[in-house]
Amino acid sequence: MNKKKSLMGAVATLLLAGSVLAGCSSSNTASPTPDGGSENSGASGPQYTFRLADTHPPDYPTVIGDQKFADLVNERTNGRIKIEIFPSGQLGEEKAVLEQVQLGAIEFARTNAAPLAEFNEELSILSLPYIFDNDEHLWRFLEGEMGNKMLDDLEQSRMKGLAYYSSGARSFYSRKPLTSIEDLKGQKFRVQQTKVNIDLIEALGASATPMGYGEVFSALQTGVIDGAENNFPSYYSSNHYQVAKNVILDTHQRTPEVLLISKSAWDKLSEEDKKIVKQAALDSVSTQRESWEKWEKESAEKLKAAGVTITEVTDLKPWQDAVKSVVEKHGSKYQEILDAVDKARQ
Template sequence: MVKKWWLGTTTAVLLAGLTLTGCGLGNGNVQKQGGAASPAGTGQPETKKASLTFRLADTHPPDYPTVLGDKKFAELVNQKSNGRIKIDVFPSSQLGEEKAVVEQVQLGAIEFTRVSTGVVADFSKPMGVFSLPYIFENEEHEWKFLTSAEGTKLLDGLTASKFVGLAYFDSGARNFYSRKPMKGPEDIKGQKIRVIQNKINIDLIGALGGSATPMPYGDVFSSLQTGVIDAAENNWPSYDTSNHYTVAKNYILDGHQRVPEVLMMSKAAFDKLSDDDKKIIKEAAQEAIPYQREEWKKFEKKSEEKVRAAGVTITEVKDVKPWQEAVKPVIDKYRAEYKDVLDAIDKYRK
């Protein structure tokens, strides 16, 4: 009896030891055993961080500059993690339209998205400042602010809405395009115009005498084609790649907004990462910015050339003052709400 008791106890102890060996203590990542040699003196197999796979949603086509920026970010993350972290990029609204995707990122169902700050404004009010018309003089002025301490603070503030702001991407200037000819702000009056789904854009169209029609980006082409809307507004690449120029053949270069894009991650997903992996994600996002901006410039030029060659009526705006005067009530309405940010933006004017 004694001998049997001793054998049973020994077996139990060995099994307990094997169980404990399999439960490595992690540092925030799921751990898995590797085949590496045991650390000196421990007698235990060395554990390795588990491979991670995430999804990144984008509304634009695969060769669009923001998607190219997404892919560069994913490539850098993969390199910096020695292939351990993989980010699959889903362009062309494969995971849903922008607002629906942002909701999923907020919940943690999708880990990353690249989205217009105009859309994010519905989830994080401070981002609405970028939808205000004519707050930036040009690209140089915009990027002086975006790369400043104040611009970074605005990006960091997304955590309050359960996002982690990683980087700003370029999106150029936005201009109106219509089925009808346009020569000035007076031609906006009475037109049904698609806008990004936020209050400031609705107020902007109202100030110009138009009828704002919020709708998902993917619905704009058919709505223009069928006359559900008369006009929309966007930058050169979007006007081109969406084929909107084939159904709204009048483009006026009023440059009423410079609305940057934002690359962001679900805070729920980010908080589960180790400190090392958080650093990799943030560094890779920042390092992807110069590449994305360069790709934007090249694509913008190509889009303009394509649209002009297609015979679209392009109207240059030599004096933006009438436009600025027409939308001044929008600035006045929101000035108190965005005073600190607007003051910071003014600081970076020439």
Template sequence: MKRSLSVLILSLLCAVLLTACSAGASKNAEKASEGAKVTIRLAEAHPADYPTTEGDKKFAELVKQATNGRINVEVYPGGTLGDENSVVSQVQSGGTVDMTRVSSAALTSFNPQMGLFALPYLFKDSSQEWTFLNSDKGQKLLKDLQTSNMMGLAYYESGARSFYSSKPLTKLSDLKGQKIRVQQSAITLEMVTALGANPIVMPYGDVFGALQTGTIDAAENNAPSFDSANHYTVAKNYILDGHQRVPEILLISLAMWNKLSPADQKIIQDAATASVATEKEAWAKYEEKSNAKIKAAGVTITTVDNIAEWQEAVKPIIEKNGAQFKDLIDYIHTLK
């Protein structure tokens, strides 16, 4: 009996020791994971002084500070790692690009709900847009990208898109018959057609030459892009209709995200969230500078006083495409 009792006690002691050793090994492994040095490559299509790049840099700085340099985010501006579509594919596949800043328009094939932002005149102003983006519904659009092997970390400001042309453009009827470059977006194509113009899809890098040669008459974008791409030098008419507000998104590959410890994931997310304020501030300054530069260059800038006329023209587009976004649209209409 004594011998059996001794064996039982010895077995229990061994079990306790094994459990303790296992727990210790698990903790050590977690610490090792948190202590590992990591390099993250972040692709940025815009120039080094552009607001989104400023946001990227702030994000990288905050990550470096929080990890004492253990996690190093390398920002590659100016499209040096490829255009937006190619780097999104690399991020999704877990390739050599770990992160990117990309327009939400480029993500509709991964999450159709991102197509919401293509709807014309969806938001009445920036305040309403950001109230939505910061809401649970807005944040869910970011989280849903995980089904496509990406993590949406934060939205960045991108202003409002408006039309600019080499031809007179001070009212809606001036758009009739104009050839306008647009992004590859079914809703945008329909919108431009509804406004009386002829949409032409072409790469962004070809727009300047196409405006020069008359291949196209017009294009559409926000003021900082109109400025930084030098389109204002060949398109001297800018009408501020603000037809779309398409936010930018800071993305990380799910493959890279899953390599990080929970503690490091929190650092990455917190840094991304905190970098938004820097990007928005940089955007406001850049936009003010761009508007002053465009005006000084002799561009005729027209503010739309009666936006209802434009909204009425695209109403069929909302009715046709809005059903898939009905809950989100209804929610946006409740926001101030």
């Protein structure tokens, strides 16, 4: 989807915009402190109340990261910049939220990188199957020069990337048995609404059914779809395991989450406030990642206790071979990024 089309599609959502409260006062200087903030950093200047949208429940790791970010901004500006968190999809599904972020109707959002690719196509690289060997490889790339450049490139789409959050590895789950790659054939799987994910499902011999995250549970209940794919914390917290009790750990994607701000809100901030917001986002990552690791382990234990059948994949080669065409199709235009991914292995 190009930027013009995204902006046109978002016009209908303008009535949902919240107002930004602003006022002015004199600035002051302050000395740095070890936590990356300042002793009186941002103590004076315009006052703002912003909103941050997230689709997950309040105790989910991304929302915990969101809250840490908001708390740090509030602390480092002495309450001058407040960021209110709206979890559980209160402000809409990710795609609709992103359209509002483009317009400045919502100032901040946490979203998976996959739907962001509809607004900035180079981010589709982060959803390519099996290009990251493990989480260590992924984070070496994300925290490197190219990963940071991809955040900055979102400005072309009227957004500003602030930081990446962890999202683990995605695997398939279904109402029907899943013990091998052959079991996927003919099944209908919900996917995020992106070209990469649709092609991925079809390359594995299954049928892709794009739909919003909030629709998946009822679609599983009614048999509209056979299954879906996600990480353990999302699979558990969404209660999808109650109707789709078969998981195969193929770990086909390690698509990160992205914390971002509307370009229009970013441009309103002073240079000092931009530094505070950016650093607070980066400083919130460790809290989010720690929460993620804890949730991932706890979710796995709870799923086993709930009687979910979990099948480990011991040989990924048949899976990797099946989706090579997807990597070639969507990665050929961004060889420089793929080279950086490969370099991050070293």
